[in-house]
Every structure is written in C-alpha cells, then in structure tokens.
Amino acid sequence: MPIDRLADMEEKLRILEDLNMIYIRQIALSLKDSDIQKKIDYEIRMREGACKLLAACSQRDQALEASKSLLTCNARIMAYMSELQRMKEAQVMQRIARRSSDTGPMDDRSPCKGKVAISDLRIPLMWKDTEYFKNKGELHRCAVFCLLQLGGEIFDTDMVMVDRTLTDICFDNTIVFNEAGPGFELRVELYSCCSEEDYSAGSTPRKLASKLSSSLGRSTGKKIKAGLEPGACSPTSNGGGATILLPVPSVPGPKYHLLAHTTLNLSHVQDSFRTHDLTITGNEECSYWLPLYGSVCCRLAAQPHCMTQQMMSGCLRVKLGGEPQGWTNVYGVLKGTNLFCYHQKEDMEASVEPVLTIGINKETRIRAAEKDPHSKAQNICITNQYGGEEVTHTLAADSREDTQHWMEAFWQQFYDMSQWRQCCDDLMKIELPSPRKPAIVTPKQGSLYHEMVIDASDDIGTVTDILARRIEEFELRTQLESPPHWMSLFAEDPPRTPLNRQHLPPHSPSPRLHSRQPRSPRCHRTPGLLSSNASLTSDSDSPASASPCFRQAWSPNTSSSSGHFRPRTLSLDAKLSTLRFRCACQPPTAGSVSPRPAQTALSCSSSTSSSSSSEGSNSQESDLGFSRPSSARRSLRNLRAKLDPRNWLQSQV
Amino acid sequence: MSFIPGQPVTAVVQRIEIQKLREGDNLILGFSIGGGIDQDACQNPFSEDKADKGIYVTRVSKGGPAEVAGLRIGDKIMQVNGWDMTMVTHDQARKRLTKKKEDVVRLLITRKSLEETVRQSMMQH
Numbered sequence: 001m002p003i004d005r006l007a008d009m010e011e012k013l014r015i016l017e018d019l020n021m022i023y024i025r026q027i028a029l030s031l032k033d034s035d036i037q038k039k040i041d042y043e044i045r046m047r048e049g050a051c052k053l054l055a056a057c058s059q060r061d062q063a064l065e066a067s068k069s070l071l072t073c074n075a076r077i078m079a080y081m082s083e084l085q086r087m088k089e090a091q092v093m094q095r096i097a098r099r100s101s102d103t104g105p106m107d108d109r110s111p112c113k114g115k116v117a118i119s120d121l122r123i124p125l126m127w128k129d130t131e132y133f134k135n136k137g138e139l140h141r142c143a144v145f146c147l148l149q150l151g152g153e154i155f156d157t158d159m160v161m162v163d164r165t166l167t168d169i170c171f172d173n174t175i176v177f178n179e180a181g182p183g184f185e186l187r188v189e190l191y192s193c194c195s196e197e198d199y200s201a202g203s204t205p206r207k208l209a210s211k212l213s214s215s216l217g218r219s220t221g222k223k224i225k226a227g228l229e230p231g232a233c234s235p236t237s238n239g240g241g242a243t244i245l246l247p248v249p250s251v252p253g254p255k256y257h258l259l260a261h262t263t264l265n266l267s268h269v270q271d272s273f274r275t276h277d278l279t280i281t282g283n284e285e286c287s288y289w290l291p292l293y294g295s296v297c298c299r300l301a302a303q304p305h306c307m308t309q310q311m312m313s314g315c316l317r318v319k320l321g322g323e324p325q326g327w328t329n330v331y332g333v334l335k336g337t338n339l340f341c342y343h344q345k346e347d348m349e350a351s352v353e354p355v356l357t358i359g360i361n362k363e364t365r366i367r368a369a370e371k372d373p374h375s376k377a378q379n380i381c382i383t384n385q386y387g388g389e390e391v392t393h394t395l396a397a398d399s400r401e402d403t404q405h406w407m408e409a410f411w412q413q414f415y416d417m418s419q420w421r422q423c424c425d426d427l428m429k430i431e432l433p434s435p436r437k438p439a440i441v442t443p444k445q446g447s448l449y450h451e452m453v454i455d456a457s458d459d460i461g462t463v464t465d466i467l468a469r470r471i472e473e474f475e476l477r478t479q480l481e482s483p484p485h486w487m488s489l490f491a492e493d494p495p496r497t498p499l500n501r502q503h504l505p506p507h508s509p510s511p512r513l514h515s516r517q518p519r520s521p522r523c524h525r526t527p528g529l530l531s532s533n534a535s536l537t538s539d540s541d542s543p544a545s546a547s548p549c550f551r552q553a554w555s556p557n558t559s560s561s562s563g564h565f566r567p568r569t570l571s572l573d574a575k576l577s578t579l580r581f582r583c584a585c586q587p588p589t590a591g592s593v594s595p596r597p598a599q600t601a602l603s604c605s606s607s608t609s610s611s612s613s614s615e616g617s618n619s620q621e622s623d624l625g626f627s628r629p630s631s632a633r634r635s636l637r638n639l640r641a642k643l644d645p646r647n648w649l650q651s652q653v
Numbered sequence: 654m655s656f657i658p659g660q661p662v663t664a665v666v667q668r669i670e671i672q673k674l675r676e677g678d679n680l681i682l683g684f685s686i687g688g689g690i691d692q693d694a695c696q697n698p699f700s701e702d703k704a705d706k707g708i709y710v711t712r713v714s715k716g717g718p719a720e721v722a723g724l725r726i727g728d729k730i731m732q733v734n735g736w737d738m739t740m741v742t743h744d745q746a747r748k749r750l751t752k753k754k755e756d757v758v759r760l761l762i763t764r765k766s767l768e769e770t771v772r773q774s775m776m777q778h
Binding site: 043 | 691692
C-alpha cells in the first residue's frame with residue numbers, strides 16, 4: 001500500500017529529526033556553547049510558526065511569504081548546524097594537536113573583522129521581444145527573492161513579483177553583515193517560484209481533469225508536468241547530504257527553487273556599483289524559469305573595524321615643529337588611516353579638532369629609533385610622503401611597555417590594511433537599514449467603483465449597501481480621526497438626541513426606516529430594538545436571543561446609531577425601504593443544514609448595514625440583509641466575502 | 654503588547670471564568686471575537702501592534718455571561734481552557750470557545766490596563 005508506506009516514511013523522518021536534534025544538543029552541550037543552541041531553537045520555532053501559517057493561510061501572497069520565511073529558517077538551521085559541527089571538529093583537532101605537543105605557540109596575526117554591506121541589488125531580465133509586447137495571453141508571474149549568506153549569517157530580501165512588464169528585478173534592501181573577515185565569501189542566491197495557479201498536489205488531479213476535458217496548450221502542459229514532478233522541489237539549496245541531517249517537514253504550498261547564484265568576495269568590493277556574473281541553474285522547461293540576462297548589479301561595500309574603531313589610544317609625547325628639543329604631551333588615537341593627537345582625552349570626546357594628525361597608510365614607514373639619551377624608552381619615528389616631501393614625526397611613549405603596545409598596534413594596522421586592501425583607502429559609507437516598520441496601514445479605499453461588483457441583475461440595493469458599509473468603515477475611523485470631507489455631502493438629520501458628529505460610532509442607516517417596516521413574525525427580537533428609538537440602545541444587535549455564532553463583517557459598536565447617514569435621493573430612500581421590507585418578509589433560507597434557528601435575518605438587518613458582506617460557514621448560515629434572488633449566489637457571495645481579506649472577521653460566541 | 658516572533662511572550666494576564674448560558678439548544682458566552690493568523694491584522698482596532706494576529710474581544714453583550722465574568726471589550730485572549738490562542742486561525746479560535754461539551758471556559762486575557770495596574774501597585778510599595 002503506497003499510502004501506508006508514505007505514513008511509514010513520515011514516521012521514520014520524524015524519528016530521524018528527533019535523533020538529529022538530540023545529536024545537535026549533545027554537540028552544543030559538549031562545546032559549552034549555548035549561543036548557537038539558542039539560535040537553532042529560535043529558528044526551529046520560527047519554522048514551526050511558518051509551517052502553521054502556511055497550512056492555515058488561503059491567500060497566495062501570504063503563502064508565498066510564509067514559504068519564503070520557511071526557506072530562510074531552513075537555511076539558517078543548516079548553517080548553524082554546520083557551524084556547530086565545524087566547531088566540534090576544531091575542538092577535536094586542537095585536542096589532538098595539544099597531545100602531540102610538537103607545535104609551538106602559533107603566532108599568527110589575524111586580521112580585524114569588518115562590516116560588509118550589499119545593497120541595491122538589480123538583476124536585469126531579457127524577455128524575448130515577442131513576449132515583452134504580447135498583449136494577450138496569461139501573464140507569467142514569478143515570486144522571487146534573494147538569499148544572502150556570509151559565514152554564519154543568512155538574510156533574505158523582500159519578495160518581488162516579476163512578470164514580463166519588468167525589465168529588471170530590483171531589491172531595495174540593504175543587508176549588513178557584521179563580523180566578516182577579509183577572506184569572506186558572500187553567496188547570493190536567487191530563488192523563484194511560479195505564482196500563477198496553485199499546482200499543489202491536492203488540486204492537480206482536479207485541474208488535470210478539467211484541463212484534459214479541454215485542450216492542453218504546450219505551456220500549460222509544461223507547467224502541469226513541473227507541478228507533478230515529485231523531486232522538483234528542494235526547499236534548501238544545500239547538498240543532499242545536509243538535508244538528511246534535519247529533514248524538512250513537507251508542507252503544502254508554494255515552493256521556491258534556486259534560479260541563479262554567485263559568490264562575491266573582497267575583490268568585488270568597491271564604493272560604487274559593479275556588475276557581476278550569475279551562474280544560472282534551471283532551464284526554460286522549469287516552471288520557475290525567468291529569462292535572466294546573466295549578471296547582477298549591486299553595491300558591495302566593506303568597513304573593516306580598523307577603519308571605524310579606535311585601534312589604540314593612549315598618552316604620547318610628540319616633538320612638534322617649532323621646538324626641536326621640546327616634547328608636547330598629547331593623547332593619541334589610532335583610527336583608520338590616521339593617528340590623531342589631541343591635547344587631552346576630553347578633547348576627543350568633545351570632538352575638538354586634533355592638534356596634530358599623522359597619516360598612517362600604506363606609504364607610511366614606521367620604525368623604532370635608537371634609544372633617546374634622555375629617556376630609557378625608544379622613540380617611534382613615523383615617516384610620510386606629503387607631496388614629494390618626506391616628513392618625519394617623532395613620538396615617544398611613557399614607558400617601554402607602552403612603546404611596545406604602540407608598535408604592536410601599528411603592525412596590526414599595517415597587516416589589516418594589507419588584508420583589506422582597497423577597503424582601507426577610504427572609509428566606504430554603509431547606510432544602516434532603517435528598523436523594520438510594520439506594514440503601512442493604507443486604508444483600503446480606492447474608489448467606490450473598485451469595490452462594487454455589480455452584476456447585471458444586481459440592483460440599487462448593492463450600491464446603497466456598499467455605500468453604507470463604506471460609511472461604517474469610515475465612521476470607525478472617525479472615532480480616531482476627523483471624518484473625511486465628503487461626509488458633508490450627507491445632510492445631517494435633526495437628531496433625536498443631540499449628537500456631536502465627531503463622536504459618532506458606526507450605526508445602522510436611518511433608524512426611521514426600521515419603524516416603517518412591519519415586523520416579521522419570525523423575529524424574536526425585543527420590540528424596543530425595532531422602534532425608532534434605536535438611536536442609542538447599546539445592545540441592539542447582541543441580545544441574548546440572537547442566534548449565536550453568526551458572523552458579521554467589521555462593524556464595532558453597531559449598536560449605537562444616529563441619524564447621521566441618509567441616502568441621498570428620495571428614490572434611493574424609497575428603494576432602500578422597499579428592499580428592507582422585502583428582506584424582512586422574505587423567509588431567510590438557509591443554504592445548508594443549520595441546527596440553529598434561523599431567526600437572524602431581520603435581527604441583523606436592523607443592526608448593521610454591512611449585511612451583504614456577511615459570512616456564512618458550513619455549520620451555520622445566516623442570511624443578513626439584502627437577499628439575493630438565488631440562494632446559490634448568496635452562498636457564493638458569502639464565501640467570497642468570507643475569503644475577502646478586507647473583511648476582518650468577527651464571530652459571536 | 655508587542656511581541657517578537659520566535660521569542661516567548663510574557664504578559665500580565667487575568668483569569669476569567671465564564672459559565673456558558675444555555676439558550677435552548679445553544680450554549681452562548683455573550684461576546685464576539687476578532688482576529689486570527691489568517692486575518693488581516695491591520696484592521697484590528699484594539700491591538701497596539703498592528704501586526705498582532707491574536708484573538709481580541711470585539712464586543713461584549715450587556716449582561717451576558719462574559720460581562721458578568723469580567724471580560725471587557727478590547728481584551729486579548731491568550732488561552733482558552735489551556736489551549737493557546739495566540740497563534741490560531743479565526744475558525745480554530747471560535748471552535749475552541751464553543752465546544753458543546755464544555756459548560757465553562759477559563760480564559761487568560763491580557764489588556765494594557767493590567768500592566769499599568771501592576772506597575773502602580775508595585776510603585777506604592
């Protein structure tokens with residue numbers, strides 16, 4: 001039985017995963033390194049969250065984002081685990097080396113670390129001219145993002161949707177890696193995922209059936225084939241061996257594939273934009289294929305710490321120009337390509353101009369002079385070429401140890417500069433990425449016409465209904481802001497109770513209308529609710545008798561009402577009332593089996609005008625507000641409204 | 654009530670025990686919830702952090718079991734009878750609250766004023 005075998009495999013994979021985690025924890029414990037352990041745990045938690053989100057979300061965008069974070073988490077887990085293994089190996093090697101006891105103390109000088117930043121990634125595309133100017137046919141869209149790895153740090157860029165109207169893929173992110181050595185290797189990987197139809201395994205048979213009944217085009221056939229391919233998806237880019245170490249839980253949903261990659265190192269670092277070659281994996285047959293030009297432009301900058309941090313500071317004595325025998329006490333700071341000499345330490349903190357600045361760069365020569373007859377310590381002579389002239393500064397430290405420290409610092413500085421090469425000529429600017437702001441809340445406005453889905457048989461009810469819903473949404477916001485200027489279009493009714501326009505919470509349209517309607521015999525509501533004094537009853541739509549668990553679209557405080565909103569024209573008014581009448585008298589037909597009494601129709605119509613965006617579910621269905629001629633369309637509308645992300649679902653429990 | 658994804662959440666919570674009210678064939682609690690990981694969190698008017706996809710109380714019916722038990726509008730529900738509610742879909746949340754076999758739900762809720770209260774009481778000592 002293949003199904004049994006699949007379940008068996010999954011069971012084995014889970015056991016393997018648990019064993020691997022135990023193994024990893026053992027290594028971490030033995031290394032006494034809890035830092036990486038914490039990072040791995042964090043990433044695993046993130047991964048679980050992403051899997052949950054992926055399983056639960058219905059929107060394609062959400063699924064793509066979740067899949068992207070899943071991939072990043074996996075890559076990070078791999079990186080941490082390999083680092084753990086490396087550390088363990090290094091520890092073991094060290095122990096062996098110590099035992100052999102023939103290696104003297106290694107006196108390697110190690111270069112300083114630095115920051116490496118990559119920004120303004122741009123990947124040009126090369127569509128065929130026929131494709132570029134094609135007006136018909138479906139738009140082949142892909143979701144792409146870049147994964148950047150340096151050492152143990154992995155970052156991903158934001159996701160970009162690419163279709164044939166784009167000439168370049170641009171990523172606006174600036175990614176900064178701290179703690180990079182001069183021998184760094186920055187691996188850039190471009191992942192893409194076809195974003196047209198959902199080719200998850202579950203829906204494929206159905207799609208196949210529907211496609212086979214009609215004819216299969218060549219491109220569609222290709223895509224279906226790619227979707228059916230079992231081994232096509234590999235969520236991580238590492239080799240097969242690493243995958244076994246921590247097998248990835250297979251989740252449904254979109255999967256990204258590696259489209260191209262390249263590796264950058266110190267020789268590519270420059271303070272301006274440069275173009276690098278891309279190695280492209282994948283071919284035209286893949287569903288995730290994009291016609292890449294074959295290169296990537298970016299700005300790769302590096303700031304070694306020797307350029308940005310103080311490498312050495314202390315008190316010195318320097319022979320200043322005018323006095324051949326006199327020494328001036330200064331506070332020296334070695335930073336970047338300069339040795340700054342301040343009068344005193346406080347001057348440096350106060351950013352006062354230094355008394356003397358001695359350049360320390362590749363051309364500088366530093367040597368320790370013979371012992372000064374006056375003091376025991378050696379002098380340090382720094383010689384520079386300033387425009388063809390040789391200038392020598394003589395410095396002295398207070399003690400021999402200090403002199404030694406300074407010389408050591410100078411040697412280290414020279415070594416760093418030789419290692420970091422072009423980065424030490426001038427300080428490259430790195431813009432720190434601004435802290436991530438939460439997604440800007442754009443009120444989902446657009447024009448009213450975008451929101452209206454008007455069928456031929458839809459009538460004025462839809463318009464007023466949508467209008468009323470929009471009003472409510474705005475009135476919600478007027479609780480916090482001032483009402484939009486077009487609200488003045490609606491003349492204010494002489495309110496029954498003095499109501500300040502600013503404080504109006506959303507309400508149901510024109511309570512006067514309710515009083516005109518005869519009460520449906522099915523309505524179990526208390527009489528007071530339907531009366532015209534519906535203005536400020538606080539529980540008009542949430543009585544204990546209302547059917548529980550009905551869903552309504554976003555409408556807080558629908559209980560309070562006022563004569564704020566009034567349909568503009570009399571005919572509209574009349575139509576509105578007739579529709580409500582019709583709705584009131586029409587038996588609410590539940591589309592599906594509902595154990596609960598369906599008394600919700602009128603109760604909801606009096607409470608909220610956002611009725612047509614009501615949600616139905618399989619267990620219960622409440623037909624709110626304006627009824628549609630056919631229940632089928634109603635249920636479809638309910639479903640569509642339920643899946644519409646603009647609605648923030650509320651459920652009564 | 655902001656949270657960092659991946660990190661454990663700490664919050665000052667209040668325990669609220671709601672006895673469900675029997676209404677014919679139904680057991681009702683008397684409040685409405687909004688939110689969920691499959692919902693658009695930007696539209697939540699009660700959350701401080703607009704990326705918070707937790708379950709919030711959007712309405713409490715007057716005199717209902719929830720109001721009697723002390724639930725207030727704008728509360729964020731962290732747990733229901735021990736089940737986590739910070740990372741659930743809207744439907745899962747609704748289901749956990751409306752189990753027919755349970756007569757009572759014990760919620761852990763958090764709200765901004767709780768933290769202030771705790772802080773103030775600590776300052777007094």
